Amino acid sequence: MTLLYYLGVPKVVTYSFGILQKGVLKYLVQPSAQNLTFTEDIHDKLSLKAGSREGSQTLTNCSIISPLGPIRVQFPKSLTLEEVIRKNPDVTQGGLYKPLNCTSRKKTAIIIPHRNREHHLKYLLYNLHPFLQLQQLNYGIYVIHQAGSFTFNRAKLMNVGFKEAMKDDDWDCLFFHDVDLIPEDGRNLYTCDRFPKHASSAIDKFGYVLPYGSYFGGVCAFTPKQYMQINGFPNNYWGWGGEDDDIGNRVVLSGMSVLRPSIVYGRYKMIQHSPDKGNEANPERWDLLDKTGQAWRQDGINNLHYKLLSKELLPLYANITVDIGFRP
Ligand code: UD2
Ligand code: MN
Numbered sequence: 001m002t003l004l005y006y007l008g009v010p011k012v013v014t015y016s017f018g019i020l021q022k023g024v025l026k027y028l029v030q031p032s033a034q035n036l037t038f039t040e041d042i043h044d045k046l047s048l049k050a051g052s053r054e055g056s057q058t059l060t061n062c063s064i065i066s067p068l069g070p071i072r073v074q075f076p077k078s079l080t081l082e083e084v085i086r087k088n089p090d091v092t093q094g095g096l097y098k099p100l101n102c103t104s105r106k107k108t109a110i111i112i113p114h115r116n117r118e119h120h121l122k123y124l125l126y127n128l129h130p131f132l133q134l135q136q137l138n139y140g141i142y143v144i145h146q147a148g149s150f151t152f153n154r155a156k157l158m159n160v161g162f163k164e165a166m167k168d169d170d171w172d173c174l175f176f177h178d179v180d181l182i183p184e185d186g187r188n189l190y191t192c193d194r195f196p197k198h199a200s201s202a203i204d205k206f207g208y209v210l211p212y213g214s215y216f217g218g219v220c221a222f223t224p225k226q227y228m229q230i231n232g233f234p235n236n237y238w239g240w241g242g243e244d245d246d247i248g249n250r251v252v253l254s255g256m257s258v259l260r261p262s263i264v265y266g267r268y269k270m271i272q273h274s275p276d277k278g279n280e281a282n283p284e285r286w287d288l289l290d291k292t293g294q295a296w297r298q299d300g301i302n303n304l305h306y307k308l309l310s311k312e313l314l315p316l317y318a319n320i321t322v323d324i325g326f327r328p
Contacts, residue, residue, distance in 0.1 A: 001217040001244055037186075039074040042130040043087045062102035062136035068186020073127050073269055081122055085315045088129045095141035095317035097133060104138040106191045108221075109171040111161030112179050112317075113154045115146045115278070120180045120271050125316050127182045132190055139190070140165065141317040143179075147309055150326035152279035155233035155243035159304045160322050162227055164311070168318075175199070175221045176233075183219075184267040190221070195257045196230070197221040198248070201266030209263055216248030216258065218268065230254045232301025234288070238327040240275065242285030249292045250300075 091097045098104055110128070114121060121143065132139045144161040146152060158176045165171060173192035181200060188199060200218030202208040222230075230250035237243035251258055260266060282288075288295070307323040 001211075001215070001241060035069040036072045037068055037070070038072045039127050039130065040076075042068065042071070042134060046090075046130055046133055059101065059103045062099050062104045064105060064136075064189070064191070066135045066186040066189065068131070068134050070267075071127075071131070071184050071186060073182045073184055075123050075271070076126075079122060079126060081125075081316070084122065084126045084129070087126070088133075088316065090133070091129060091316060093315060094313035095315075096139070097129070098138040099133075099136045102136060104136055106173065107138040107169060107171050108132075108140075108173045108175060108190050108192075109161075109165040109169070110139065110141045110175045110177050110190070111158055111165060112141070112143045112177050113146070113157035113161070114143045114179055115152060116276065117179045117273075120273070123271060124177075124179055124182060129316065131183055131186065134186060135190060137190060140168070140171075143317045143319050145319060145321045147321050147323050149278055151238040152240075152276065153235070153238050153324055155237050155247065156235045156304070156306070156324050157322070159232045159235060159301055160306050160320065160324065162224075162232060162301065163304065164308070164318075164320050166224060171224065173221055173223055174227065175219060177219045178217075178270075180271040180273060181218050181268045182271070184269055185265045187265045188261050188267070192221050192223045192226070193259050195259045196226050196251050197259045197261075199261060199266055200268045201260040202263035203268045203270055205270045208267055210260075214245065214248050216251075217244035218270075220247065226256065228301065229256065230300070231296055232304070234292075234295070234299050235304060236295075236299055237282055237285065237288060239282035239285075240279045241282050242289050245289055246292050246296075249289070250296045253293060253296055 090100065112121070112124070125141070142161050142165050144157040146157055162174060165174060175190055181203065198216050198220050201210055203218060234243055234246045237246065248258065305325070309321040309323055312319040
């Protein structure tokens with residue numbers, strides 16, 4: 001997400017999307033009210049199903065179609081993490097889940113880069129756990145917490161997440177997920193495809209359309225093989241911006257294409273926030289982006305160094321705290 005804020009031109013692009021929104025486009029991408037499900041109703045659906053699990057003997061394959069369409073995501077004011085735990089009785093230590101009455105065909109790890117956003121994390125977990133359970137996935141949630149107060153490095157944390165998650169299981173798919181993005185349509189399947197996927201194709205803050213053609217920020221998904229093919233994510237973007245464009249470039253440079261759900265399915269709400277201390281805009285991002293073509297084979301998962309400080313298996317997620325160093 002570099003272009004949008006720090007170049008004049010894309011601002012114009014967002015603005016004109018804003019105008020479009022008021023017209024035809026808005027009509028096209030709004031979900032129909034009658035199919036809307038509230039997050040709280042999803043929890044109810046799941047608790048009804050929980051009882052029917054007992055006694056099931058032969059397991060058939062799970063469906064790969066989500067029963068959910070558009071979701072009205074919710075942010076209850078007084079929500080506590082304990083309540084989220086209570087609402088997800090089938091999630092086991094470390095944030096793992098697998099359907100009990102069918103065999104899931106897919107195993108997906110969710111990797112969330114994190115520091116100082118506990119409030120957002122609580123709402124993401126509240127919305128994401130039932131969303132994934134209704135997709136009948138075998139899944140695990142990993143929160144990768146950057147220790148200390150050196151400049152934040154989102155992409156490097158994602159590399160750590162990949163390494164640590166792959167130690168636990170041979171996941172079919174890894175979703176790299178901003179902590180503040182809540183999916184708003186159950187048909188946005190958290191599974192991988194033939195090419196890397198950019199799942200957040202329609203975010204509310206951009207008027208539910210792509211802000212620019214090569215935009216790759218927010219939520220994206222790779223199989224382990226695709227991830228290795230792009231040599232993972234860059235380690236050398238410290239601070240805000242550019243790393244998502246670098247990752248998008250890597251996909252193309254390594255001979256693959258980007259897949260996206262339609263803007264009807266790929267809808268997300270971003271929890272509003274102000275810029276974080278310790279994640280100021282990266283002044284080097286333009287230079288780095290110019291060099292992705294030469295750098296991507298040298299900098300990535302193949303030269304990743306970090307110090308694992310702790311791994312706690314919490315009720316709703318695995319909390320991995322790392323020292324990833326600082327800008328050289
Ligand atoms: C945009 C992109 C994001 C990323 C970023 C530039 C969207 C919707 N998202 O996000 O994917 O490319 O630009 O780096 O366009 N975080 C923390 N603590 C911090 C700072 C960041 O946990 O102190 C994590 C958190 O998961 C957050 C993510 O990093 O969602 C991206 O940071 P942001 O939300 O501040 O940046 P934003 O919204 O401009
Ligand atoms: Mn954000």
